[in-house]
Amino acid sequence: MEIAAAAALGKFIGAGLACIGMGGSAMGVGNVAGNFLAGALRNPSAAAGQTATLFIGIAFAEALGIFSFLVALLLMFAV
Amino acid sequence: MANTTTEAAGAVTEATGHAAEAAGHAAQSAGMPQLDFSTFGNQIFWLAVALALIYFVLTRVALPRIGGILADRQGKITSDIAAAEELKLKAEAAEKAYNQALIDARAEANKIVAEARAEIQKDLDKATAKADAEIAAKAAESAKRIEEIRAGAAENVAVVAKDTAEAIVAALGGKADVGAVADAVASRLKG
Amino acid sequence: MATEEHSDGLTFHPMDQFKIQPLFREIEPGSCVPAEDIVHGCLKWYEPTNATLWMGLTLLAIFALFVLGTRGRAIIPSRLQSVAELGYGFVHKMVEDVAGKDGLKFFPYIFTLFCFIVFSNFLGLIPGALTTTSHIAVTAFMAVAVFLTVTLVGFVKNGAGFLGLFWVSSAPLALRPVLALIEVISYFVRPVSHSIRLAGNMMAGHAVIKVFAAFAPLVLISGIGIAVTPLSILAIVAMYALEILVAFIQAYVFTILTCVYLKDALHPHH
Numbered sequence: 001m002e003i004a005a006a007a008a009l010g011k012f013i014g015a016g017l018a019c020i021g022m023g024g025s026a027m028g029v030g031n032v033a034g035n036f037l038a039g040a041l042r043n044p045s046a047a048a049g050q051t052a053t054l055f056i057g058i059a060f061a062e063a064l065g066i067f068s069f070l071v072a073l074l075l076m077f078a079v
Numbered sequence: 080m081a082n083t084t085t086e087a088a089g090a091v092t093e094a095t096g097h098a099a100e101a102a103g104h105a106a107q108s109a110g111m112p113q114l115d116f117s118t119f120g121n122q123i124f125w126l127a128v129a130l131a132l133i134y135f136v137l138t139r140v141a142l143p144r145i146g147g148i149l150a151d152r153q154g155k156i157t158s159d160i161a162a163a164e165e166l167k168l169k170a171e172a173a174e175k176a177y178n179q180a181l182i183d184a185r186a187e188a189n190k191i192v193a194e195a196r197a198e199i200q201k202d203l204d205k206a207t208a209k210a211d212a213e214i215a216a217k218a219a220e221s222a223k224r225i226e227e228i229r230a231g232a233a234e235n236v237a238v239v240a241k242d243t244a245e246a247i248v249a250a251l252g253g254k255a256d257v258g259a260v261a262d263a264v265a266s267r268l269k270g
Numbered sequence: 271m272a273t274e275e276h277s278d279g280l281t282f283h284p285m286d287q288f289k290i291q292p293l294f295r296e297i298e299p300g301s302c303v304p305a306e307d308i309v310h311g312c313l314k315w316y317e318p319t320n321a322t323l324w325m326g327l328t329l330l331a332i333f334a335l336f337v338l339g340t341r342g343r344a345i346i347p348s349r350l351q352s353v354a355e356l357g358y359g360f361v362h363k364m365v366e367d368v369a370g371k372d373g374l375k376f377f378p379y380i381f382t383l384f385c386f387i388v389f390s391n392f393l394g395l396i397p398g399a400l401t402t403t404s405h406i407a408v409t410a411f412m413a414v415a416v417f418l419t420v421t422l423v424g425f426v427k428n429g430a431g432f433l434g435l436f437w438v439s440s441a442p443l444a445l446r447p448v449l450a451l452i453e454v455i456s457y458f459v460r461p462v463s464h465s466i467r468l469a470g471n472m473m474a475g476h477a478v479i480k481v482f483a484a485f486a487p488l489v490l491i492s493g494i495g496i497a498v499t500p501l502s503i504l505a506i507v508a509m510y511a512l513e514i515l516v517a518f519i520q521a522y523v524f525t526i527l528t529c530v531y532l533k534d535a536l537h538p539h540h
Contacts, residue, residue: 056523113406119407120313126411130386
């Protein structure tokens with residue numbers, strides 16, 4: 001019983017810790033979008049052609065946050 | 080007041096406790112539905128069916144149709160632009176022709192005006208010449224008549240002078256000699 | 271105390287909305303425990319489930335837009351037809367821009383994926399709906415299909431030259447083996463990230479909405495709910511708006527990554 005309780009405790013603490021990863025991904029996405037905006041304001045005519053690249057970059061940065069979210073979910077519901 | 084707050088806080092604590100319990104319960108009974116491998120075969124089968132149907136209908140019906148519509152529209156736009164271009168060229172040609180016609184008409188008009196002017200001048204000259212001739216003839220006639228009148232007048236002056244002289248002589252009580260009076264008058268008129 | 275008020279407490283079941291259930295029967299509890307070899311009550315592969323239902327609705331929505339919407343074939347399009355043309359043009363341009371002219375051969379394939387994802391994402395936003403694209407099984411099937419297609423195309427088009435994708439010839443010679451290893455790993459991670467990105471995004475948003483929704487009835491239980499309930503409802507609205515954005519962006523990202531992978535297969539030399 002004690003071990004089970006400790007396991008449950010660890011599970012939730014681990015899930016909470018995994019959510020820190022989402023913060024990292026948030027910074028990554030913000031970095032991508034912010035730099036895109038900075039570049040776009042310098043050269044607005046080139047911005048339209050690069051939106052696809054922007055979304056690809058955001059997708060890559062975001063995927064890692066989603067992974068940490070997945071880890072949290074796995075700890076909560078599947079472990 | 081403080082009592083209700085404590086109660087409320089207690090309720091929240093309980094509620095979260097329930098939540099944790101419920102979550103734990105869910106974890107035991109179901110876990111993540113996404114990781115329930117017993118449903119994978121079913122999902123994949125139906126997904127494959129759905130994707131195959133979508134692919135079939137899109138490639139057979141929808142995509143060729145939309146592609147056709149877009150191509151038609153493009154073709155229509157291109158042909159319309161070509162037609163508009165042609166019409167524009169025609170309009171330009173028509174304008175050019177119109178301007179040319181205007182220039183021709185103006186030249187023609189000028190020619191006609193010049194001809195008319197020349198004709199009128201000729202008529203005018205002719206009329207002037209005729210009028211001049213008539214005027215000359217009339218002037219000559221008038222001169223002749225004036226000469227006649229003048230001659231007649233001189234004769235009359237002689238007769239009147241003779242009569243007047245005879246009347247004066249008679250008034251003075253003399254008897255005028257007709258021959259002498261005539262001679263005196265003639266010499267005086269010549270004088 | 272806790273046992274007495276059990277029915278009154280808040281219940282958090284954020285993952286229940288993703289449950290796959292047969293349409294015409296209930297799975298009896300305990301009749302499907304694969305770990306213990308009890309499978310007689312499990313879902314059969316051919317059974318129609320709620321996933322089948324929502325995939326079917328996705329299918330019907332796509333047909334309604336792209337087949338019924340374009341049946342006029344009008345030069346001056348109706349509203350529905352212009353939406354269909356917009357979707358066609360959007361994906362067509364994406365494939366042409368990213369994968370190049372020779373990528374257009376795969377346009378129907380990519381368009382099918384895009385339509386399926388975008389329609390099931392949006393249909394999944396209907397309250398009570400099952401979001402089929404939030405399931406790893408669904409997205410993994412599509413991602414693996416893309417991965418296999420792209421790999422096959424790469425080898426058919428370029429032969430062994432396709433392996434040049436992993437050999438970065440612009441890097442210093444000493445670094446190339448290391449880079450090749452990294453490239454190979456990242457190549458094989460592609461379907462994983464490709465599928466988990468979509469499923470994770472859809473799952474995360476819906477689960478968060480559900481968590482906020484679970485806070486909403488707090489006003490019935492305790493006084494603090496007067497503050498929490500309006501906030502949670504507001505949060506649901508905000509999350510829903512974000513989810514509408516995410517539903518489209520994730521479909522877009524899945525499609526454009528497919529195009530990028532296709533470009534790598536068609537033109538493997540950096």
